[in-house]
Amino acid sequence: MTKPDEIIPDPSCMDDFDPNSVRVEQALERMQAFIAPISDRVRVPVRDALWRVLADDVTAAINVPNHDNSAMDGYAVAGTDLPADGTTTLHVTGTSWAGKPFDGEVTSGNAVRIMTGGVIPAGADTIVIQEDCERDGDQLRIGAGHRVGQHVRTKGDDVMAGAVVLPKGKRIIPADVGLLATVGVGEVNCVRRPRVAFMSTGDELRAIGETLNTGDVYDSNRYSLHAMLERLGVELLDMGVIRDDRDDVREAFSRAAKIADAVVVSGGASVGDADFVHETLNELGTVDFWKMAMKPGRPLAFGRIDNALFFGLPGNPVSVMVTFYQFVTPALKRLMGLTETMPVRMPVRLADPIKKSPGRLEFQRGILRPDAKGQMQVHTTGGQGSHILTSMSRANCFIILPLESGDIEAGEIVDVEPFEGLV
Ligand code: AMP
Ligand code: MG
Numbered sequence: 001m002t003k004p005d006e007i008i009p010d011p012s013c014m015d016d017f018d019p020n021s022v023r024v025e026q027a028l029e030r031m032q033a034f035i036a037p038i039s040d041r042v043r044v045p046v047r048d049a050l051w052r053v054l055a056d057d058v059t060a061a062i063n064v065p066n067h068d069n070s071a072m073d074g075y076a077v078a079g080t081d082l083p084a085d086g087t088t089t090l091h092v093t094g095t096s097w098a099g100k101p102f103d104g105e106v107t108s109g110n111a112v113r114i115m116t117g118g119v120i121p122a123g124a125d126t127i128v129i130q131e132d133c134e135r136d137g138d139q140l141r142i143g144a145g146h147r148v149g150q151h152v153r154t155k156g157d158d159v160m161a162g163a164v165v166l167p168k169g170k171r172i173i174p175a176d177v178g179l180l181a182t183v184g185v186g187e188v189n190c191v192r193r194p195r196v197a198f199m200s201t202g203d204e205l206r207a208i209g210e211t212l213n214t215g216d217v218y219d220s221n222r223y224s225l226h227a228m229l230e231r232l233g234v235e236l237l238d239m240g241v242i243r244d245d246r247d248d249v250r251e252a253f254s255r256a257a258k259i260a261d262a263v264v265v266s267g268g269a270s271v272g273d274a275d276f277v278h279e280t281l282n283e284l285g286t287v288d289f290w291k292m293a294m295k296p297g298r299p300l301a302f303g304r305i306d307n308a309l310f311f312g313l314p315g316n317p318v319s320v321m322v323t324f325y326q327f328v329t330p331a332l333k334r335l336m337g338l339t340e341t342m343p344v345r346m347p348v349r350l351a352d353p354i355k356k357s358p359g360r361l362e363f364q365r366g367i368l369r370p371d372a373k374g375q376m377q378v379h380t381t382g383g384q385g386s387h388i389l390t391s392m393s394r395a396n397c398f399i400i401l402p403l404e405s406g407d408i409e410a411g412e413i414v415d416v417e418p419f420e421g422l423v
Pocket of ligand 2: 201203
């Protein structure tokens, strides 16, 4: 069994820097190198393929469009008949409808009435839109100022026969569903969706509907995990709440590892007295514990139990979401066969000042919003405690502050990562 390579700490004298900590970029690199994409594939009807990942390139068997055709309602003419100045009168000899072509030829001095999508008749290469013509019986008068080849959609200018229309490793979005239909493909080979087991650990956790005794909290992590996993497009296996009991933890982890491709656990990743995650993982699998140089979300466990990937996330409600977005999301994207695994980030002007000590990469919660002039800028949500879930709820992006950075003034440029991201 392989083990994620050990990560060498990066010593530094920064205030908040722990010399035994691991940089986010290093952890991400190790994770990506450790994970092999699922090789099982399923054949899926196009309509059911939305949000799945393509297992093979899809090649077009046809040109789209299949013939040169008109982009407008008007008249198909030969470019050589267009007047350089003044007007010319042509004779209308027939009609080319979408789906019902004109089977004659357009010879000099003649024109054919044509509808949008109608095949360009032989001899014609130009469309004059109907608004630019005067029609009187079968006489058609057109003026100057037209360009040879105008308003013609050429065969294959959307898709060329033989070309890859959709590459392996792409997430299927609504436009892709339409595109597959455009090239006449009814079924596609997709990567089997990963089965992801998830659970919460903690004696203080209560289910919704139960009474909270002193010190109890409702188990919110299993709900945010459920939502984030669902949006990723994996199969969900909810393993419930596991009590801080050595045998319960061992039983839950080994059961999850048998039925899932990946296991996500929240809580118990630190080394408190009631945290059995650490020792159980060492016993059952090969898992590394990383003290991440990030805020929030310091402790992180990653490795394997049997054939399942294992992610041990911190218990604090914000930390669990931040570590899920930053580590579990790209890892699962790789597992599910996606080529693009990293989120889109962009530079934006900061609207409020932010306090920060150097030494950790911070993922603060931000609100991206245009200012009065329509320029995009980012506001902080205020309190950034790792227990303040309302800060995640009010935010629409992370503000990413580099490890080395100290306080940041309003007006400076910062990187943001929108939660919804781009596909
Ligand atoms: P832990 O990582 O288990 O030490 O938990 C850290 C903090 O997160 C504690 O305040 C826990 O009560 C809280 N916490 C842990 N798991 C959950 C959960 N599933 N839902 C809400 N809060 C949690
Ligand atoms: Mg706990």
